[in-house]
Amino acid sequence: MKNFYVVGNNTSKSLSPTIFNYWFKKYKIKARYNYLQLNNNNFDLKITNLLRNKKTHGLNITVPFKQKIMKHINLIDKDSVKINAVNCVITRPKTKGINTDWTGYYKTLPKTKNLKSKKTLIIGYGGAALAIHYVLNKKGFKNIIVFNRTKKKLSFVKKTKYTKSINQLKLHLGSADIIINTTPKNLIKKQHKKLIKEKTILSDIVYSPKETPFLRDFPTNKKIYGISMLLQQAVPCFKAWFGFKPAIDQELIQILNRKIK
Ligand code: ATR
Secondary structure (H helix, E strand, O other): OEEEEEEEOOOOOOOHHHHHHHHHHHOOOOEEEEEEEOOOOOHHHHHHHHHHOOOEEEEEEOOOOOOHHHHHOOEEOHHHHHHOOOOEEEOOOOOEEEOOHHHHHHHHOOOOOOHHHOEEEEEOOOHHHHHHHHHHHHOOOOEEEEEEOOOOEOOOOOOOOEOEEHHHOHHHHOOOOEEEEOOOOOOOOHHHHHHOOOOOEEEEOOOOOOOOOOOOOOOOOOEEOHHHHHHHHHHHHHHHHHOOOOOOOHHHHHHHHHHOO
16 A cells, blocks of 8 residues: 655645545555644654655645755755745655646636736745746746735845735735735735726635635635645646546545535
């Protein structure tokens, strides 16, 4: 039996086991996928043991260990180095770390013409936001503004630039075409919600509940739910482990939707 795990500090409610165990069953793979909750004190020792264990075939890494995992890995792909985060580990023949958050996130965006000329706001600049910022830059998005609670230097841009203060969000909401929330909160004040246009695309990366505090007050806007990113980042990870792309079929979507109501 091959073992796979999602590793983080709060993974007991993660839907990754649901997704991967569904695919294992569907494709008749003899494997099981569990969650593992670690903390900063036990992470290094537990990961060392886990990677040494011959039954461990792959890991997903989530908050807050996507950087901390990197020193345990032999080979890290260049995109992960640039993003400075690994969310998927292949254990054989050597440990290899890849980042599938950036490609996964891009797959969730609509295939609209001229999307890259749209004004895009990213709220928050943690690990997931870095992957999103990376892919949008790589795909040529010209007009991205990043807001964060604490001032941080922006990566992937030529000139030195910093995140804007959350207080400045209100000045940009009315002209935004895409707003991406990468924080666990809704940082748009109630009185500013009406500034957002109906055609603005709203995207949240939190997947439970489906209608997050950020998304739920906008019944008519096009929304990109967090579960899409979770699914899309899982596909290339599965492929890295088993050599083929699993299907995101209706049954899987229904199973997940029942869990994130
Ligand atoms: P992830 O890797 O999933 O992005 P993270 O690295 O913990 O998670 O990032 C969380 C993001 O949400 C950060 O941008 C964080 O802001 P700081 O950089 O200032 O810490 C933001 N965030 C979390 N809680 C927040 C809160 N209560 N108010 C504002 N921003 C918050």
